[in-house]
Amino acid sequence: xxxxxxxxxxxxxxxxxxxxxxxxxxxxxxxxxxxxxxxxxxxxxxxxxxxxxxxxxxxxxxxxxxxxxxxxxxxxxxxxxxxxxxxxxxxxxxxxxxxxxxxxxxxxxxxxxxxxxxxxxxxxxxxxxxxxxxxxxxxxxxxxxxxxxxxxxxxxxxxxxxxxxxxxxxxxxxxxxxxxxxxxxxxxxxxxxxxxxxxxxxxxxxxxxxxxx
Numbered sequence: 001x002x003x004x005x006x007x008x009x010x011x012x013x014x015x016x017x018x019x020x021x022x023x024x025x026x027x028x029x030x031x032x033x034x035x036x037x038x039x040x041x042x043x044x045x046x047x048x049x050x051x052x053x054x055x056x057x058x059x060x061x062x063x064x065x066x067x068x069x070x071x072x073x074x075x076x077x078x079x080x081x082x083x084x085x086x087x088x089x090x091x092x093x094x095x096x097x098x099x100x101x102x103x104x105x106x107x108x109x110x111x112x113x114x115x116x117x118x119x120x121x122x123x124x125x126x127x128x129x130x131x132x133x134x135x136x137x138x139x140x141x142x143x144x145x146x147x148x149x150x151x152x153x154x155x156x157x158x159x160x161x162x163x164x165x166x167x168x169x170x171x172x173x174x175x176x177x178x179x180x181x182x183x184x185x186x187x188x189x190x191x192x193x194x195x196x197x198x199x200x201x202x203x204x205x206x207x208x209x210x211x212x213x
Contacts, residue, residue: 004034004041005083011042014051014076016068 006014011031012022026033031050032043 003043003045004032004036005044006042006047008040008042010076010079011047013072014047016072 008019008022012019015022017025025031026040032046033040034043035041
């Protein structure tokens with residue numbers, strides 16, 4: 001436990017001396033001191049003992065000064081109580097601050113957990129969405145290919161109809177040519193027959209004429 005709790009102002013008031021006089025006491029090392037955060041603090045029990053000894057030695061001093069010292073001592077104790085209360089309040093404030101920090105840590109952990117959960121859901125949904133986009137793209141490609149093939153088939157169908165018409169026309173022309181050729185063949189055959197008959201007739205008349213004469 002730290003007993004160095006009285007600063008220069010309190011000690012000067014308790015001893016009823018000025019700060020300059022108290023500094024001379026310090027330089028003469030009349031009291032034990034300790035520096036904390038750049039300030040000088042006195043040993044509480046040592047100061048109280050010194051006051052008591054001095055009061056015994058100066059018992060003949062007037063009651064007014066004794067009353068003053070008693071008042072100062074009472075003020076010192078009151079200030080000590082106030083400082084203790086302040087310390088308790090500071091402890092309460094620190095405890096409250098620790099609770100607030102703990103709550104902030106818990107809130108941060110909950111926020112992090114919620115973020116990770118939402119992020120995982122987002123990533124999973126994004127994967128499903130990308131898969132859906134891919135499937136839709138494949139369907140669109142198949143539809144485009146089907147449309148192209150259908151258009152090609154329609155073009156081929158149109159060409160096929162033209163070819164069928166051309167074949168039909170060529171078939172008709174071939175039939176007409178066959179008929180014409182057949183007709184021409186018949187005419188040639190008749191002409192040959194007629195010519196043969198003519199030749200036979202002429203030969204017969206010539207032979208008959210020769211036999212007669």
